[in-house]
Amino acid sequence: MTVLTTAADTGSAAFTANADAMRDALAGIDAEHAKALAGGGPAYVDRHRARGKLLARERIELLLDPDSPFLELSPLAAWGSDYPVGAGVVTGVGAVEGVECVIVANDPTVRGGASNPWTAKKTLRAMEIAEQNRLPLINLVESGGADLPSQSEIFIPGGRLFRDLTRLSAAGIPTLALVFGNSTAGGAYVPGMCDHAVMVRGRSKVFLGGPPLVRMATGETSDDESLGGAEMHARTSGLADHLAADEYDAVRIGRRIVARLNHTKTGPGPQAPAADPLHDPGELLGIVPADLKTPFDPREVIARVVDGSEFDEFKPDYGAGLTTGWARLHGYPVGILANAHGVLFSAESQKAAQFIQLANSSHTPLVFLHNTTGYMVGREFEQGGIIKHGAMMINAVSNSTVPHLSVLIGASYGAGHYGMCGRAYDPRFLFAWPSARSAVMGPAQLAGVLSIVARESAAAKGREYGEEQDAAMRAMVEQQIEAESMPMFLSGRVYDDGVIDPRDTRTVLGMCLSAVHSAPVRGTDGFGVFRM
Structure with a gap:
């Protein structure tokens, strides 16, 4: 392979200014992440702890393998809305007993874990990731069901949660529910529709209607335990497969269930040992100009992300506005498409379509690094066929079946966002840098x-x-x-899977590549009709 060199002047005033601007943007992102970590706020966190309960992220940490990473998804969901940042649920990908799993954990410090419209959207995205990548789904449940004041926005779309749970099971993707507290109304269907259900003695309460609702509806008087307690479900209804002594025991049982799933990856493993880039990933802070109108060479990004900074470029002298080529990332082969300047012309579009076909023929996942203002407009370019050539690129992206990973590092505007595999084109994962802009x-x-x-x-x-x-x-x-x-606005609407520190790009993409290889990695030769 060809080893990429660097022309970045890390001591220049421009590089320093870019890095300072990126650090300022990261500080703003960190402040919003802190709001998600705070959950319902100090009073509700203290009340939850006073009941002897663990917080959502503490439950996740216990569940994961010791010292293993957790790729949290959509932590800024609901940003800019009337609901707390984070949407009252924590989702992400992590290893349990060596098995990569998608984890969904209700945050009971936020309105008792009740689901609002953004909770549903964020949870559905996590379940989509589990389905696409054949990752077991573990639900850490403590939920009061739908947030009733917003029922008109949650009731209809929320039904997909239960439908998708059953579809995961039908597809042979294991589903687990570890119930730590109340799991009421719609929340009761989560353990009811999972393959495995664990409940905590004296803590778990699972019922369609609590004592007040039952009394109103039927006139029957009952208590929590006889109506939906863990022991009742373990001994009488049979809903609970395992009865845990406490939260720690529930996590232990959950880990043992995963250990016995016999769930294995069906995609190929890494082709080679991972090799660190030759150029410092820390320098990514200063690569992207603070003013996105200023062009930059995406090879400077690639050189700080891929194994050994090795990159074999495809058609380097044709369609130079789009850099394409082959590399390895944490040992996995990848094809990379990166915008070299903002505009996509006909040559770039045709080059992309051919490259995507080649990646499919070799069953190679694709990484898209966005910095585009869209397809070129104007009389000359319309007459030259920009519509049909742009359509050719979008056709290739739409029908490609190898895994796609997208990172918005700069601009991502117009149909260029589509051609570079934006959210509507179902990339397996999509992340954004704080410098990204999309509209x-x-x-x-x-x-x-x-x-x-x-x-x-x-x-x-x-x-x-x-x-x-x-x-x-x-x-x-x-x-x-x-x-x-802005990234926070888009991430708040779950249009990406998170806003990441540029320095973490290699690690994030490596975790994503490992996850996507849990499912088969196969290309296609069926792209429909290309208008030539």
Whole structure:
């Protein structure tokens, strides 16, 4: 392989300014992550601890293999909404008894673990990851069911949670429920629909309707234990497969269940031992300019992510606006597509389509590094076929069956977001750097388009169009689009799987590659009709 060199001047004022801007952005992300870690706040955390209970992340830590990493997903879900950051649930991928699993843990310090609309969206995304990658799903349950004031937004989509649990089981993907407290109403169906259910004596309460609801509906008077206690379900209803003495015992039992699953990876393992990049991943902080209009060489990113900084480039002299090539990452072979400058022309589009076909023919996963303003517009390019060539790239991405991993490192605008395998194109995992921006187009371009349309509309109606009015409109629109393009806004809507520190990119992608190889890795030769 070819070893990438670097031209980055790490001592320059520009590099230092870029790194400082990235650190500032990371500080803002860290502050929002801290809100998710705080759960329902000190009062509710203290009350939970006073009951002798563990917090959601403490349960996860006990469940995971000692000193093994946990790839938390969507920690900023619900950011910018009326619901707490984190959406009242913790999700992620980690190893249990050597088996990579998806873990979903209700946070009972947030409204008793009740599910709001963002809880459902975040949980469904975690279950989708479990299904796509054949990863066992472990639910750490303590939930009051639906958050009743938001029932109109949760009731219909929330039903997919139960449907998907049964589909995972039908696909041979194990599902577990470790119940630590109340699991009421809709929450009761989680242990009911999982393959394995563990309940804690004196703590777990699983019922469709609690004593007050039962009394109102039927006139029957009953207590928690006889209606839905752990011992009742272990001895009478049969819902509980295992009766744990306490939370620690429940985690121990859960680990032993996973150990006995005989669940193995069906994809190939790494082809070679992992080799650290020759160039310092810490330098990724200064590679991407603070001003995304300033171009940068994506090979500087690749050189700090892939094994040994080795990269065999494909068509380096054709369609130079898109860098494509082959590498290994933590020993796994990958194909990489990285935007070298913002615009995708016909050559870049055709090059991408061919490269994706080659990756499928060799069953090689693809990594997309986004920094694009979209496909080129203008008379020359329309006449040259940019629509059909862009469609060719999007066709290839849409029908490719090898695993796709996407990282938004800079701009990701317009149909370029689609062609580079944005969220709508089902990458197995998608993460963003704090420097990323994504929208239908850049803020200034969008405001400018609206200004032109408004001017032409006013002229057609014979009305005056004032410059002050135009300037105010443009400023308002640019401010709105800039805010809606930010990583926290997009991550809050679960449009990515998390905003990551650039220095962690290699580790995150390595964990993702290990996870996707739990399922078969196969390409396709069926891409439909390419318009030539």
